[in-house]
Amino acid sequence: MTATPQAEAERRLGTLDRYLPVWIGLAMMAGLLVGRSVPGVADALDAVTVGGISVPIALGLLVMMYPVLAKVRYDEVGHVARDRRMMALSLGLNWVIGPALMFALAWLFLPDLPEYRTGLIIVGLARCIAMVIIWNDLACGDREAAAVLVAVNSVFQVVAFAGLGWFYLDVLPGWLGLSTTGLDVSAWEIARSVLIFLGVPLAAGYLTRRIGEARRGRSWYERELLPRLGPWALYGLLFTIVVLFALQGETITSQPFDVARIALPLVVYFALMWAGSLALARAVGLGYPRATTVAFTAAGNNFELAIAVAIGVFGVTSGQALAGVVGPLIEVPILVGLVYVSLWARRWFPDTTEGASP
Template identity: 75%
Template sequence: MTRTAEQAVVAKLSTLDRLLPVWIGAAMVLGLLAGRWIPGLGPALDAVQLDGVSLPIALGLLVMMYPVLAKVRYDRLDTVTGDKRLMISSLVLNWILGPALMFALAWIFLADLPEYRTGLIIVGLARCIAMVIIWNDLACGDREAAAVLVALNSVFQVIAFAGLGWFYLSVLPGWLGLPQVGLEVSAWEIAKNVLIFLGIPLVAGFLTRKLGERAKGREWYESRFLPKIGPVALYGLLFTIVILFALQGDAITSNPLDVARIALPLLVYFAVMWAGSFALGKAIGLNYERSATLSFTAAGNNFELAIAVAIATFGVTSGQALAGVVGPLIEVPVLVGLVYVSLAARRWFTTQ
């Protein structure tokens, strides 16, 4: 793909989407300034809870995730599940290699910082379900494949997240003779948060599509309804980031070196997962579109879920939550850059 073609792809996006890194950066700065300049804001926000769950953050997360999950074509799962190469590769990358790699990087780079290390491991367990669809579209990936893989990750996450969290935080360190971090929460507590922050928008998205298509048809639903609710996801994301950074403002500004240390393993993770997955797609004979989809769905993480679980389990001002908050700060610019790398690498697939 030529540079002109790449620019044409980006030009098709709305101004809101094209300037996404700018909006996220502005939200982070706004949150930091609000947290430092408005006395008592952090404690006041932290006090608005229900059963240990921060209501402002819950609102932002649910608003952000719902429009994305409403885009999934739930009736066309078989169009991708029939591609065994794609399905098996995605499952292995997302549920075996991804968590294992993040576990290894967390211990390599953050061995002396147990709270950040635990937060990073939780990030590795939270597989892509939201923003990855945007990166996939920018890279001209297979939209239907992305939707299906995201839907499958969503369902599998509800089922497997609690068990994987117990394994990587409690069991595996013991087997390897590493210091263990106490997980003062039951597997059900983790599953409860997964069900709240993932299950609710998943069910809402499914019902919205089903009822919308039944009432008005798919053409109306996808060409009229989805474009109207699409920007809501970004508003929810920006609102959540402002709240999180307001709560974590002191920790971020007081510990810039810690933030940098959290960022380093994340950079390595994104580079290894994306490049390895992209190369694997080509090696097993996938076309460019599905190779791109495979790579972005494997590299992306659901930081929203990771942050929600970390907050509910360890507290909104914990180091674990800070590790999750740093995630979007690194993911957005890195994956935007990888979109252009992907488009440039498209020429490798011209013979397919």
């Protein structure tokens, strides 16, 4: 009996990947337990910074990103970038639909809580880098397409973030007769975040593949080296989750109603962005691998940048910072769940081979 595409895709997930929701749940509980039961651990973790960047979080993100970017076949990136349908759709979803949807949901669900509302709008402006490549890989999306879209969004983010922040927090609310909030963030702050959390692992992944293939060949690289590197991506993810929950454990457990109010529009946002993007990608004729890549890159957010901006502009104890932290705490389990929904939805795509990554 021939296995279904979904079954074949699921078999590609190792034990660690297959039970990822379980590990993530345990990591969340471990972080909360550590943050609540170990005196001073949150202050100690928060104090380990370089240039305002949390070293523990940076370490977890770099470990998480490097193995995934080492998997990319960089010699195929040029071909992927020529797919104008995919590129245009992704840019429109990320820089027109995504910020506008988060703005609308923030005002709809939090009209009386301006700090949380502003924090959510900042999350909506911080478009995908980093973690989205993990979800795309687990869902058997197009690895090279994900690398291209993440790179394009990162460059666009450096150019557009501050301007979009001014528009959505000052200009548009003024036009609509709503209260306004200023956002003073420099292009350097954004560029630094992109450089560290994408540029460093991207360079390391590229050099690893180039040197590895040059010395031992592609077959050895993909069959021998990559399986050894692969698990470290999820180790880095789980470590990052533990640190985030340890840092915010007391706030999360002491303000559960506030967290729930912030979480609700985020749940709606991730569901609408992912499902709408997947449907639009299928409608314009993209095959499953690139359609799922468009969906995850549209739904994912750069939580590190959102948190950094919220803390830098409004302070570490601000409502804006809390909203920024709740973002990834909601995004991680939801997008993990959508990995399985994506694998199930693969049956509705007539072409499941276009751009597939091995």
